[in-house]
Amino acid sequence: MKRDTIPSVLAENAKLGDKTFLVVDRDRLTFAGAELRSRRIASALIAAGAGRGSRIAMLMGNSSEYAAVFLAITRIGGIALPFSTMSTPHEIKGLLATSDSEYLVATETYRGRAFRDVLREALGQDPDGQLMMPDVPTLRRIWFGADTLEANGLLDDAAVSIAQDQVTAADTLMLVHTSGSTSAPKGVIHTHGQIIHNMRQQNKQRCYDESKALFANSPWFWVGGLAYSFLAALIAGAKLVCSSAKPGEMLDLLEAERPTMCNGVATTVLALEQDPSFADRDLSFIRYGNLYPIMPQEVRPKDPELRHNLLGMTETGSVCLYDPSEQDLPEAKRGSFGKLVEGLEARVVDPETGLDGKDGEMWLRGQNVMQGYYGRERHEAFDEDGWYHSGDMVSIDDDGDFFFKGRNGDIIRTSGAQVSPREVEGALSDLTNGRAAIVIGVPDEARGQIITAILIGTEAIDEDELRAALRTRLSPYKVPRKFLIMEEHELPTLSSGKIDIKTLVEMARER
Amino acid sequence: MNAETIPALLEAMASQYPHKEAIVDTKRRIDYADLEKASAARAAALVEAGVNKGHRFGLAMPNGVEWAIEAYAVMRIGAVLVPLSTLLRPAELQSQLTIAGVRHLISAPEFRGRDFRAEIAELDRSTLPSLRNIWFSTDALPPAGQAAHGIAASLADRVKPADEMAVIFTAGSSGEPKGVIHSHGDAIRANACENESRCIGPDSRLYVPMPLFGIEGFACGLISALNTGATLLTEASSERASTLRFLSKERATQFRGWADQAERRAHDPSFAATDMSSPPPDSRASLLGMTESFGPYCGYPSGGLMPQDKHGSFGKPFEGRRVRIADPDSGAILGPGEEGAIQLGGPNILKGICGREREDVFTADGWFDTSDMGHLDEDGFLFVSGRPDEMVK
Numbered sequence: 001m002k003r004d005t006i007p008s009v010l011a012e013n014a015k016l017g018d019k020t021f022l023v024v025d026r027d028r029l030t031f032a033g034a035e036l037r038s039r040r041i042a043s044a045l046i047a048a049g050a051g052r053g054s055r056i057a058m059l060m061g062n063s064s065e066y067a068a069v070f071l072a073i074t075r076i077g078g079i080a081l082p083f084s085t086m087s088t089p090h091e092i093k094g095l096l097a098t099s100d101s102e103y104l105v106a107t108e109t110y111r112g113r114a115f116r117d118v119l120r121e122a123l124g125q126d127p128d129g130q131l132m133m134p135d136v137p138t139l140r141r142i143w144f145g146a147d148t149l150e151a152n153g154l155l156d157d158a159a160v161s162i163a164q165d166q167v168t169a170a171d172t173l174m175l176v177h178t179s180g181s182t183s184a185p186k187g188v189i190h191t192h193g194q195i196i197h198n199m200r201q202q203n204k205q206r207c208y209d210e211s212k213a214l215f216a217n218s219p220w221f222w223v224g225g226l227a228y229s230f231l232a233a234l235i236a237g238a239k240l241v242c243s244s245a246k247p248g249e250m251l252d253l254l255e256a257e258r259p260t261m262c263n264g265v266a267t268t269v270l271a272l273e274q275d276p277s278f279a280d281r282d283l284s285f286i287r288y289g290n291l292y293p294i295m296p297q298e299v300r301p302k303d304p305e306l307r308h309n310l311l312g313m314t315e316t317g318s319v320c321l322y323d324p325s326e327q328d329l330p331e332a333k334r335g336s337f338g339k340l341v342e343g344l345e346a347r348v349v350d351p352e353t354g355l356d357g358k359d360g361e362m363w364l365r366g367q368n369v370m371q372g373y374y375g376r377e378r379h380e381a382f383d384e385d386g387w388y389h390s391g392d393m394v395s396i397d398d399d400g401d402f403f404f405k406g407r408n409g410d411i412i413r414t415s416g417a418q419v420s421p422r423e424v425e426g427a428l429s430d431l432t433n434g435r436a437a438i439v440i441g442v443p444d445e446a447r448g449q450i451i452t453a454i455l456i457g458t459e460a461i462d463e464d465e466l467r468a469a470l471r472t473r474l475s476p477y478k479v480p481r482k483f484l485i486m487e488e489h490e491l492p493t494l495s496s497g498k499i500d501i502k503t504l505v506e507m508a509r510e511r
Numbered sequence: 512m513n514a515e516t517i518p519a520l521l522e523a524m525a526s527q528y529p530h531k532e533a534i535v536d537t538k539r540r541i542d543y544a545d546l547e548k549a550s551a552a553r554a555a556a557l558v559e560a561g562v563n564k565g566h567r568f569g570l571a572m573p574n575g576v577e578w579a580i581e582a583y584a585v586m587r588i589g590a591v592l593v594p595l596s597t598l599l600r601p602a603e604l605q606s607q608l609t610i611a612g613v614r615h616l617i618s619a620p621e622f623r624g625r626d627f628r629a630e631i632a633e634l635d636r637s638t639l640p641s642l643r644n645i646w647f648s649t650d651a652l653p654p655a656g657q658a659a660h661g662i663a664a665s666l667a668d669r670v671k672p673a674d675e676m677a678v679i680f681t682a683g684s685s686g687e688p689k690g691v692i693h694s695h696g697d698a699i700r701a702n703a704c705e706n707e708s709r710c711i712g713p714d715s716r717l718y719v720p721m722p723l724f725g726i727e728g729f730a731c732g733l734i735s736a737l738n739t740g741a742t743l744l745t746e747a748s749s750e751r752a753s754t755l756r757f758l759s760k761e762r763a764t765q766f767r768g769w770a771d772q773a774e775r776r777a778h779d780p781s782f783a784a785t786d787m788s789s790p791p792p793d794s795r796a797s798l799l800g801m802t803e804s805f806g807p808y809c810g811y812p813s814g815g816l817m818p819q820d821k822h823g824s825f826g827k828p829f830e831g832r833r834v835r836i837a838d839p840d841s842g843a844i845l846g847p848g849e850e851g852a853i854q855l856g857g858p859n860i861l862k863g864i865c866g867r868e869r870e871d872v873f874t875a876d877g878w879f880d881t882s883d884m885g886h887l888d889e890d891g892f893l894f895v896s897g898r899p900d901e902m903v904k
Contacts, residue, residue, distance in 0.1 A: 076640075159640060168866040191868065377672055
């Protein structure tokens with residue numbers, strides 16, 4: 001059975017014509033517009049020497065420009081490599097080199113950064129003309145602004161058409177770098193066939209179809225935004241709405257576009273709740289999603305912790321654990337991440353014994369799982385039976401619902417016992433009225449690691465009182481031995497925005 | 512650690528056996544030091560001409576020193592070699608260029624009565640959007656500039672075992688040829704598993720009549736020589752009388768031949784040919800292999816005779832090769848003596864097949880079904896059902 005490619009999805013979407021595909025604040029793109037703009041850019045890429053298998057990096061934020069470039073690259077069988085727009089010059093150079101990118105398309109400016117200057121600093125030379133740099137030996141050309149590509153040369157429909165006909169479902173579609181929390185980013189490879197099939201199934205599960213609109217701000221340079229928002233919308237023929245506007249304008253946009261599904265991180269919407277106009281807004285069209293503070297009362301959960309979370313990773317082309325249920329869950333399901341999505345099989349394996357059970361590391365296999373990491377052989381990423389060891393510690397109940405316990409590397413091993421930082425953080429949060437806390441393991445000669453709780457903010461605590469309270473909730477060995485107070489701005493972060501745990505551990509050691 | 516990329520191997524052999532003959536054909540010979548230099552210089556010229564890492568590079572030339580230099584120039588910068596048969600009709604060439612997405616093509620201008628300049632000029636370039644450059648081997652490329660030399664050297668340093676090395680075409684069961692993709696790592700390691708058994712070492716002068724564009728010539732000839740420091744003897748075309756002269760003149764110690772060719776030469780006393788000893792055919796284990804396994808994966812050590820009860824087998828899988836027998840319907844793994852589908856696994860097999868998704872090539876646990884039926888006996892000897900003596904496809 002012949003499987004989908006980006007060209008076949010674009011062909012399918014031809015019937016959608018002027019239907020709105022993307023809304024990013026004032027930037028709008030219809031399905032017809034996406035097809036036409038990407039066809040022009042594709043023609044220019046072909047004229048410039050790119051084609052099937054070409055590795056083309058992108059430095060762009062969520063925008064119609066991004067959409068046109070991504071579709072241009074992939075419809076001719078090129079490989080899109082989106083880079084985070086927050087990357088430092090040093091990181092960009094590293095990404096270009098390790099990914100063997102041949103071309104880069106960057107936007108002129110994004111969120112105050114002029115990428116020509118950033119690239120000049122990254123490469124140590126002007127980023128113009130034909131590039132031949134031994135430090136980044138595969139890179140040949142950088143374009144600033146999709147319009148420089150669109151404006152170049154004539155639109156050769158025939159060339160684009162023939163190039164498209166030769167794209168197969170087995171061809172690599174994208175190489176997305178993991179926003180790895182401990183090591184250097186790895187380039188994760190997905191093919192047309194697998195990622196399109198994956199998102200089709202997920203769209204079915206979450207009822208994201210032509211009639212729906214999704215509001216999601218996840219950036220399209222990471223898999224959550226790229227696959228679960230952008231490609232999902234493309235494949236569904238549905239509308240996708242993003243915004244980085246001030247709360248008042250964002251609310252205007254929501255009211256105008258009426259997205260029925262809203263997904264993302266709570267911080268996006270906290271500001272909305274606090275906007276003076278919030279009370280007068282009618283957001284009753286929002287029926288699904290996890291941005292509870294802006295959802296109508298009747299669809300909000302009584303307790304947000306009693307709804308399924310979802311888990312995704314770059315290696316599985318975004319979401320791997322999910323449950324579409326919008327019902328309030330029983331207490332026993334607190335912390336549930338739902339079930340395995342279609343296209344995956346899983347094992348839960350105890351890392352010490354190697355035996356399957358109800359608690360352990362989640363291993364994954366199936367069509368949703370990446371082809372591999374770029375530059376690494378298959379056996380470096382998969383075991384002898386083809387399983388990918390996710391590094392995520394989980395437990396699974398009799399219904400097949402998964403509960404996420406933390407990353408294997410984050411699991412604290414103290415005096416021979418294993419402690420999930422998430423569990424301790426959860427307990428702390430309950431006992432301090434929601435005060436943010438980060439629990440880490442700090443190296444200790446006697447115990448291996450000691451549990452250290454970092455409470456965010458300036459307010460002092462009564463350690464003894466807190467410990468006593470925790471002992472009512474947690475086994476004694478899980479109670480933090482050490483407490484530290486830190487302000488939010490003191491926390492070391494990676495360029496991905498994630499907390500830099502390694503550095504945090506070092507800081508905690510010194511205090 | 513053993514070198515697992517072509518550039519690392521070229522450098523290692525140049526360092527270890529600089530003046531040893533690497534490749535010899537009827538007109539030219541080249542030692543390992545010069546092979547390293549010549550392939551590096553050619554690589555720089557290719558970079559100057561627009562070849563880059565990951566580009567598929569078609570090579571349609573007769574066997575010879577030049578074939579090897581061109582092939583190594585391509586592979587050492589991480590471009591992907593696509594050896595093409597010199598017997599392809601234009602329509603077949605068009606098909607293979609499309610399947611592999613070939614971006615650059617180098618061809619002999621003519622060979623054995625075929626005018627490739629004329630035939631290639633007839634290709635419909637508009638239906639080959641990937642194909643950017645067509646060169647002929649007798650035309651000089653512009654010399655490489657300083658920058659191209661630097662790039663070529665840097666690319667050579669950065670080639671990884673995981674990088675694609677070559678796409679080797681083999682006949683598919685449905686008529687369409689299959690482009691089998693191998694990485695540096697899997698190919699070099701796969702090849703290393705067989706050379707000891709075939710008694711190939713630094714003192715070997717190995718004659719291989721098969722074309723280098725097929726798996727036998729490429730893996731069992733070219734790569735086996737590079738992997739061991741042996742000398743590869745090869746001819747553009749093989750005729751009985753001239754080949755015998757060549758073999759004699761070049762003091763061939765080993766002959767990797769098809770069974771019937773071996774028989775024809777067996778009576779000649781002028782050289783020792785270990786692979787051609789006189790005992791009856793079924794007491795010598797032939798080599799069993801395929802393009803997907805990068806050549807032989809099973810065989811009995813050359814020059815030895817198998818025990819009586821093992822006659823008809825292909826010997827044991829080489830150390831480092833993983834072979835199992837599976838039920839063709841259920842996929843269940845079968846035990847000794849049980850007949851089933853022969854499957855190959857482990858890190859030394861193909862990376863994929865052009866245009867085919869993973870699920871259509873490998874089992875869920877990453878094994879490759881050879882489409883051969885057979886069984887392993889209690890001692891691990893592999894028997895194949897309904898197969899002639901010798902098969903490396």
